[in-house]
Amino acid sequence: MVTLFGKRIRLFRPRSIWIRKLVQWFFFVLIALIAINHTLAESGAGISFLSSASLHAVCPFGGVETLYALVTSGLLVKKIHDASLVLAAIILILSILFGPVFCGWVCPLGTVQEWVGKLGKKLFKRRYNHFVPARLDNILRYLRYGILIWVLYITATSGTLIFEAYDPYFALFNFWSTEVAWSALAILGAVLLLSVFVERPWCKYACPYGAVLGVTNLFRVFSIKRSEMTCKADGACSILCPMNIPVDTTKVVRDHQCISCLECTSEAVCPVAKTVLFTSGGVK
Amino acid sequence: MTLTSKSVAISLLVMIFGGIAFASAMGWWATESTKVPITFTEGEFAGQANPADIRGSYTFGDIASSFDVTPEVLAQAFGVQEGDPAGFTVKDLEGMYLASEYEIGTTSVRLFVAYYTGLPFDTTDQEIYLPQSAFDILLDRGNLTSERIAYLEKHTVIVAEALNAEQPVAPVRSASAKASPPTTERLVKGKTTFGEMILWGVPQPAIEELIGGPMPDPAMTLKDYASANGLTFETLKLDLQAEVDKMRP
Numbered sequence: 001m002v003t004l005f006g007k008r009i010r011l012f013r014p015r016s017i018w019i020r021k022l023v024q025w026f027f028f029v030l031i032a033l034i035a036i037n038h039t040l041a042e043s044g045a046g047i048s049f050l051s052s053a054s055l056h057a058v059c060p061f062g063g064v065e066t067l068y069a070l071v072t073s074g075l076l077v078k079k080i081h082d083a084s085l086v087l088a089a090i091i092l093i094l095s096i097l098f099g100p101v102f103c104g105w106v107c108p109l110g111t112v113q114e115w116v117g118k119l120g121k122k123l124f125k126r127r128y129n130h131f132v133p134a135r136l137d138n139i140l141r142y143l144r145y146g147i148l149i150w151v152l153y154i155t156a157t158s159g160t161l162i163f164e165a166y167d168p169y170f171a172l173f174n175f176w177s178t179e180v181a182w183s184a185l186a187i188l189g190a191v192l193l194l195s196v197f198v199e200r201p202w203c204k205y206a207c208p209y210g211a212v213l214g215v216t217n218l219f220r221v222f223s224i225k226r227s228e229m230t231c232k233a234d235g236a237c238s239i240l241c242p243m244n245i246p247v248d249t250t251k252v253v254r255d256h257q258c259i260s261c262l263e264c265t266s267e268a269v270c271p272v273a274k275t276v277l278f279t280s281g282g283v284k
Numbered sequence: 285m286t287l288t289s290k291s292v293a294i295s296l297l298v299m300i301f302g303g304i305a306f307a308s309a310m311g312w313w314a315t316e317s318t319k320v321p322i323t324f325t326e327g328e329f330a331g332q333a334n335p336a337d338i339r340g341s342y343t344f345g346d347i348a349s350s351f352d353v354t355p356e357v358l359a360q361a362f363g364v365q366e367g368d369p370a371g372f373t374v375k376d377l378e379g380m381y382l383a384s385e386y387e388i389g390t391t392s393v394r395l396f397v398a399y400y401t402g403l404p405f406d407t408t409d410q411e412i413y414l415p416q417s418a419f420d421i422l423l424d425r426g427n428l429t430s431e432r433i434a435y436l437e438k439h440t441v442i443v444a445e446a447l448n449a450e451q452p453v454a455p456v457r458s459a460s461a462k463a464s465p466p467t468t469e470r471l472v473k474g475k476t477t478f479g480e481m482i483l484w485g486v487p488q489p490a491i492e493e494l495i496g497g498p499m500p501d502p503a504m505t506l507k508d509y510a511s512a513n514g515l516t517f518e519t520l521k522l523d524l525q526a527e528v529d530k531m532r533p
Contacts (some may be wrong), residue, residue: 017289023296042373053315075322078339082314083307090303096295098287101296178379222287262289279286 003279015269017262020104024111031108034058035173055173056161057081060102061209063088065163068156079161091213096276099220100213103203104259109167109169110203114242116195129199129244137244140205141257148208167217168202199242204257214256224253227283230275237276247276251283295504319346324404335398340375340390347393353400361396361418362388386413386441399436402427407435416442418421426477430502433479444477470532472525478502481524485531494523 035258041052056062062084066077076082091102103110119126131138151163163270164170165181166189174180195275203210217223226237226247237247243257247264262278263269270276277283287295307313321337324330333350342356348370359369363380366372374393381388388493395412398405399422414422419440422428428436470484481491488499500509506524510517 002516019289051315057315081316082312084310086303087300090300093303094299098292098295101292105293105296106300120459129294222285260292262292265289267289275285278288278292281285 005056005158015267017265017268020041020261020263023105024108024114027106027112028108031055031058031173034226039177053081053083053099053241054079055170056164057083058087059084059169060087060091062161062211064209064212065151065161068152069159077155077159077161092216095213095216095220097221099217099223099260100210101238101260102213103207103210104261107169107203107209108257109172110200112172113191113195113200113202116192117199117242120196120199123196126239128197131197143205144207144211144214147206148211151208163208199244200259203259204243214258217254217256217258220280222280224258224260224262225277225279225283226251226253227275227277229284230272232272232275236269236271240264240269289506301428309394316341319343321350327404329403330380332403335401335403338374338394338397340378340391342371342374343370344372344374345370351397351401351403353397357421358393358396359402361415361421362393363415381415386411388413388415388441388519392418396422399428399432411439413439413441416440422481423480426480426505428477428479428502430479430482433483433502437483470528472506472521472528476506476524478504478506481506481528484528486527487526490527491524493500494520494527 034053035055037047037050037052038054040047051058060082062077063086066080066084069075069077070085076085094101117128124131140221154162165183166187168191171180171184171188175185191202191206198204207242224247228251231248233248235248238245238249240263241247242261243255243259245253245255245258245264247253253264262280265276265278266273304313315396319339319342321333321335321339324332324334331428335351338347344358344364345509347353347358355369355372358364358373359366362377364372364377374390377393378387378389391412392414395405395407396418397403414416414436422436423433443479472481478491478500482488482502494501495509495513495515497513505522509515510520
């Protein structure tokens with residue numbers, strides 16, 4: 001609070017959800033160490049106290065990819081392990097409760113896109129994340145459902161993880177190995193380059209797992225809710241939403257692209273207390 | 285109920301790691317495969333391990349646990365010169381044969397194990413290659429059908445013998461152009477199969493004339509046939525050896 005012309009005025013500086021960044025760092029380092037240890041373990045030099053599981057084993061999307069094979073033949077797709085199913089179940093429960101928190105808080109590929117996006121924010125200021133024309137953007141956001149259907153189809157018909165050859169997440173943590181395909185590295189490069197202009201381009205337009213989790217936004221228990229009584233309609237929540245969701249025009253955010261990052265809430269960019277909340281109840 | 289970011293972070297970590305701990309306690313948490321292939325579910329081989337399910341992550345020792353083939357035989361077949369063949373990982377074959385024009389890897393091991401053990405294996409529309417050393421072992425074992433011999437004839441490649449980490453593999457000779465005779469000596473023995481006779485170039489009508497009947501299963505040995513049909517093996521052997529000698533270049 002400062003006093004200007006005899007009046008006490010509260011100066012607002014947008015905050016960030018620091019604990020989310022801490023959690024993102026934690027999972028990025030954890031997955032990176034597991035991936036490195038997996039490579040070391042193959043040559044007999046792994047670190048014993050650290051998991052040497054393959055990247056496929058600690059990726060919950062594997063649990064989704066193998067569902068068809070599991071239901072029809074009782075088997076898992078090659079390279080997928082029981083751990084993927086366990087993680088998929090945990091993430092599904094989390095998403096039903098809180099929405100796609102996996103995307104906003106855990107996924108290391110999302111984290112890396114955010115890190116690269118910081119460069120874009122410095123370069124383009126407010127223009128960052130607003131380059132794609134709205135009409136085209138709206139259409140492109142459904143592309144990930146098409147990719148999801150394609151991935152499930154090719155996995156079901158081939159019985160192998162063909163998507164691995166195009167998966168930027170796999171490339172991110174295996175770029176040093178001969179297992180990663182050039183196509184995956186090229187897609188990773190494109191995603192990182194686009195991240196300079198658009199926040200989380202992979203998440204918005206292409207991620208098949210984001211498509212699965214995004215559906216939970218329609219019925220999740222805890223949602224982002226805006227109080228129309230106290231809202232000043234300054235648009236801060238919408239401008240700074242990484243997924244470009246118009247929070248300031250909705251009462252309850254049910255957008256399929258919300259990643260539950262909480263950056264729009266009164267705990268972060270919203271300058272008015274108890275106005276944009278993450279709650280299971282109603283707001284006035 | 286309204287949640288803060290701290291509550292979300294704690295809930296997230298508790299649910300993920302608590303869930304993993306619970307799954308571990310229940311025996312559901314597995315980050316590695318069991319290294320046991322699936323089994324045939326029907327037919328003559330029901331209950332036996334299916335070679336088509338051998339994975340790149342398996343070691344020769346893992347394969348030996350499920351199939352009647354020793355790690356030493358696998359090592360000899362694929363030119364692996366490691367001190368402990370049981371610990372050799374199948375997917376490392378691809379690195380060994382990196383310079384090869386034809387891929388020799390996990391599918392090659394599946395094919396070899398199936399042919400070695402006589403288990404079913406579908407090669408329809410598949411181009412799977414074996415090194416000459418593997419082909420020789422299969423021939424010596426003598427349980428190949430004529431179809432399998434014919435397939436191998438077109439899918440055996442010759443590679444340099446020095447297959448160690450320091451020595452890159454020499455390019456293979458064209459598989460389709462393979463015409464070298466088997467390295468094994470062409471001597472008709474009791475264990476010689478009818479399939480081998482065909483492989484050595486003896487015409488089927490000539491064989492049928494000598495045995496006085498239709499060609500039996502190519503996997504059948506000469507001695508077994510002679511015993512089953514009341515023929516004197518020594519006489520049959522001499523006649524067949526004469527036919528084989530006619531085919532020598």
